[in-house]
Amino acid sequence: MKKYWTTPKYKKQNVRKARRSLNRKLEFKDNVRLKNIKEQRLSKEEKKHKHQFEDKIKDYTKVRAPEDFSFKQNPEKVIQFINKIKGCFDRREKTFVMLESVKKIDYDAIVVLFSIMIRFKSQNIPFNGDFPAENNIRNILTQSGFFKNLLKRNFKDEDRYNVGENDHSLHTHAFKNVDSELSAKIIEQASKTIWGETRRCQGAQRTLLELMQNTNNHASFEKEGDKHWWLSVNHDKTNNRVSFSFVDYGVGVFSSLSNKQEGNKFFNSIEKMIERYKYGNNAELLRLILEGDLHKTVTGEHYRGKGLPGIKEALKRNQISNLVVVTNNVYSNAIDDNYKLLNVNFTGTFINWELNINNISCNA
Amino acid sequence: MHKIEIKIAKDFVTTPGPRYKKEGSHSGELFRDTILYPKLKEAINENIILQVDLDGTAGYGTSFLEESFGGLIRENNLTIDVINKHLQIISSEEDYLCEDIQHYLEDAESKRKK
Numbered sequence: 387m388k389k390y391w392t393t394p395k396y397k398k399q400n401v402r403k404a405r406r407s408l409n410r411k412l413e414f415k416d417n418v419r420l421k422n423i424k425e426q427r428l429s430k431e432e433k434k435h436k437h438q439f440e441d442k443i444k445d446y447t448k449v450r451a452p453e454d455f456s457f458k459q460n461p462e463k464v465i466q467f468i469n470k471i472k473g474c475f476d477r478r479e480k481t482f483v484m485l486e487s488v489k490k491i492d493y494d495a496i497v498v499l500f501s502i503m504i505r506f507k508s509q510n511i512p513f514n515g516d517f518p519a520e521n522n523i524r525n526i527l528t529q530s531g532f533f534k535n536l537l538k539r540n541f542k543d544e545d546r547y548n549v550g551e552n553d554h555s556l557h558t559h560a561f562k563n564v565d566s567e568l569s570a571k572i573i574e575q576a577s578k579t580i581w582g583e584t585r586r587c588q589g590a591q592r593t594l595l596e597l598m599q600n601t602n603n604h605a606s607f608e609k610e611g612d613k614h615w616w617l618s619v620n621h622d623k624t625n626n627r628v629s630f631s632f633v634d635y636g637v638g639v640f641s642s643l644s645n646k647q648e649g650n651k652f653f654n655s656i657e658k659m660i661e662r663y664k665y666g667n668n669a670e671l672l673r674l675i676l677e678g679d680l681h682k683t684v685t686g687e688h689y690r691g692k693g694l695p696g697i698k699e700a701l702k703r704n705q706i707s708n709l710v711v712v713t714n715n716v717y718s719n720a721i722d723d724n725y726k727l728l729n730v731n732f733t734g735t736f737i738n739w740e741l742n743i744n745n746i747s748c749n750a
Numbered sequence: 751m752h753k754i755e756i757k758i759a760k761d762f763v764t765t766p767g768p769r770y771k772k773e774g775s776h777s778g779e780l781f782r783d784t785i786l787y788p789k790l791k792e793a794i795n796e797n798i799i800l801q802v803d804l805d806g807t808a809g810y811g812t813s814f815l816e817e818s819f820g821g822l823i824r825e826n827n828l829t830i831d832v833i834n835k836h837l838q839i840i841s842s843e844e845d846y847l848c849e850d851i852q853h854y855l856e857d858a859e860s861k862r863k864k
Contacts, residue, residue: 591809
């Protein structure tokens with residue numbers, strides 16, 4: 387044995403081992419030194435937070451939510467946020483949503499957050515986020531069940547999702563088909579918040595059915611029933627009103643129209659509209675669509691309540707209120723007759739409307 | 751003239767759904783296949799009126815109505831004249847639906863003629 391330790395082969399092996407060990411120790415010391423330099427200016431609490439939290443997400447792609455997180459009020463920033471997240475989703479990147487700097491949040495943003503979170507989780511792509519610094523924003527998100535679902539719940543890739551607690555004012559649903567029983571139940575619950583009793587609101591029911599049917603039939607180029615629709619419903623018991631935020635991440639209205647194949651009644655519809663109305667952009671086209679002119683031009687017939695014009699008609703009949711539509715590069719607020727082009731493109735359709743005590747309803 | 755009556759909320763469902771069966775429950779296709787067409791056929795054979803009452807439901811999507819009534823011409827090969835002779839639609843809650851359905855029938859008839 388003694389003889390072996392003195393052999394050149396052993397000596398060489400031992401020197402190599404010692405060198406490696408020393409290198410590892412030096413490397414570790416260097417890392418500790420660098421880390422201490424980095425953390426020199428941090429307080430004890432900041433250091434604790436960093437070790438407990440930030441270090442764990444250092445390989446996540448961080449996406450900052452807009453300060454004014456409202457699809458209705460701030461559509462461009464919200465669309466930019468959605469597009470960044472969509473990029474992460476398509477690349478299957480670990481994603482961290484930074485909500486800390488959100489100063490204002492609308493309930494329509496909740497449907498966006500929920501749909502994004504569930505899409506990531508159902509595809510097993512790590513997804514996380516921080517808490518908003520503002521207490522009221524944090525409370526809204528906590529009450530919606532967002533953080534509870536974010537931290538604790540796993541989602542499988544399913545056709546239907548249903549999130550939110552029964553005692554909470556906000557509920558989110560998702561499905562690929564048309565579900566008239568669900569929409570009727572949602573409206574029944576809304577009517578209790580608004581009128582204090584169960585009522586039927588046929589205009590609101592029609593609005594939901596037309597939107598579900600549109601997503602089912604037109605949201606995908608490939609096949610029908612391919613995309614989810616997402617619906618968040620917020621009950622404002624103080625002001626006796628309920629707001630509905632509906633979103634699908636399909637192709638959007640204009641992309642869908644321009645991709646209709648020969649044989650479809652909407653084939654070449656955009657060209658026909660340009661020829662007839664000489665309109666300049668998609669904002670004007672959306673106005674024509676909502677007024678039913680697209681259907682009339684393409685089919686030569688009145689739209690008879692179908693699709694988006696049917697929803698606008700429900701607004702005119704005072705069956706719903708405050709209709710806002712965002713699709714592709716257009717924002718519209720039908721109440722103000724405000725149709726404007728956006729600088730960013732939203733691949734999908736977002737619709738928000740309200741049901742309140744002034745709207746028409748029927749006894750149950 | 752005698753009448754057969756259908757009240758959709760009572761005889762079919764209070765929550766009418768999409769156009770086709772594949773798109774969800776309580777579709778217009780299902781309503782036409784199982785209730786509307788058999789009853790209308792009965793009314794035609796007995797030379798009486800079929801009255802369809804639309805009231806009492808949660809509300810209708812247009813696809814449901816178009817498929818139910820327009821489909822009588824497209825799928826069941828009835829003509830608008832026969833339908834108008836034997837079918838009466840009533841609604842006091844949403845009176846505009848009667849006019850819409852008449853137009854769905856006319857549209858389907860004009861497409862059939864083409």
